[in-house]
Amino acid sequence: MKQFSRTALFFLMFPALFLTGFSSGEKPVKATWLWQTYQTASAPDQIVAFAAAKGVNLLYLKIDTSLRPSYYHTFIQKARANGMEVHALGGKSGWGLERNRPEILSLVDWVGRYNQTVETDAAITGIHLDIEPYTLPEWKSDQNEVIRQWMGNVNAYVTKAKELDPSLQVGCDIPFWLDKTALPDQPVVSISEWLISRHDHVTVMAYRDRAEGPNSISALVTQELEMADRLGKKVIVAVETKESNEGNFVSFYEEGTARMEDELSKLSELLASHPSFAGVAIHSYEYWSVLKE
Structure with missing residues (x-):
């Protein structure tokens, strides 16, 4: 039997991989999540001003699909005018199960309806x-x-999003430790590598409070970056600002904003050898905006 390299195996398994990049070009990504979607109506200027001041250029915006697209229009237009791309955010643990696939696809459909009703300067440019x-x-x-069910859901929403609009970026969050979990019937391939292969970018939740050394941010993402390097994909490295009960080393809650920014600034040099490294993300606006200096 002919032996294939891992990279060759991937392209045999997934011949239609998407190799698109961020429309912001080579500018490093600085992203954040906004989960409390009602704040787009109650405090839009405050959110945009904070994000712009912090250099955010990618916003993962939680979308409530029960709301009309017009609910988000003004906020997204403000964010775009301040240099931010906006990706529609959604997710539940149960979305890994096939029975909940319609909920995921309804988010993709919602984005399609929204983008049909707005001008380019207010468009959503991705799904996360x-x-x-x-x-x-x-x-x-x-x-x-x-x-298996999770993979089926991923294939369904990636396919639908790309059929809807090939330019839509499709991304997902993954924990750093998932690279130790193999695919069913494919013991040489981890679920992390498969998820990287199917998305335009992944955001790796490398929740630690120092950039270098053992058990650090850079140490936790090495395998994901190597996978993405091979597959021509992008990786955003994420940190936490919420108080954690897992230990003081997990979040920047104790250290504050200045220390976090200092540690994040080190990553561009530490990870420079990886063409897949696209930038950083801070979880999340709700906690970051009240983090001590």
Whole structure:
């Protein structure tokens, strides 16, 4: 039997990979999540001013698909006018299961309807999913079956988004440790590598409070960056600002904004050898905006 390299194996398995980049070109990404979607109506200027002052150029904006597209129009237009791309954010742990696939696809449909109603300067330029099925009880009882269903959902929403608009960026969040979990029936391929292959970019939740050294931000993302390098994809490295009960080393909650910015500034040099490294993300606006200096 002919032996293939891991890279060759991937392109045999997934011949229609999307190799598009960010429309912002080579400018490093600085992203954040906005989960409390009602704030786009109650405090739009405050959010945009904060994000612009911090250099944010990519906003993952939680979308409530029960709301009319017009609800978000003014806010997204303000964000775009201040140099930010906006990606529609959604996600639940249960979105890893096939029975919830219609909910995911409804988000993709919503983005399509929204973009049909607005001018280019207010368009949503991507879709970003935060799906964490490894927190479900089913993950413990039948992990392989959950992974199969998760993969099916990913294939469905990526395909639908690209059919809707090939220029839409499709991304997802993944934890750094998922690279130790193999695909069912593909023990040489991790679920992390497969997720990287299917998306334009992934945001790796490397929740640590120092840039270098053992158990640091840069140390946790090495494998993901190497995978993305091979596959021609992009990786955004994310940190946490919310108080954590897992230990003081997880979040910048204790250290504050100045220390966080100092540590993040080191990553461009530490990770410079990886063409896949696209920038950083801070989770999330709700906690970052009240983080001590």
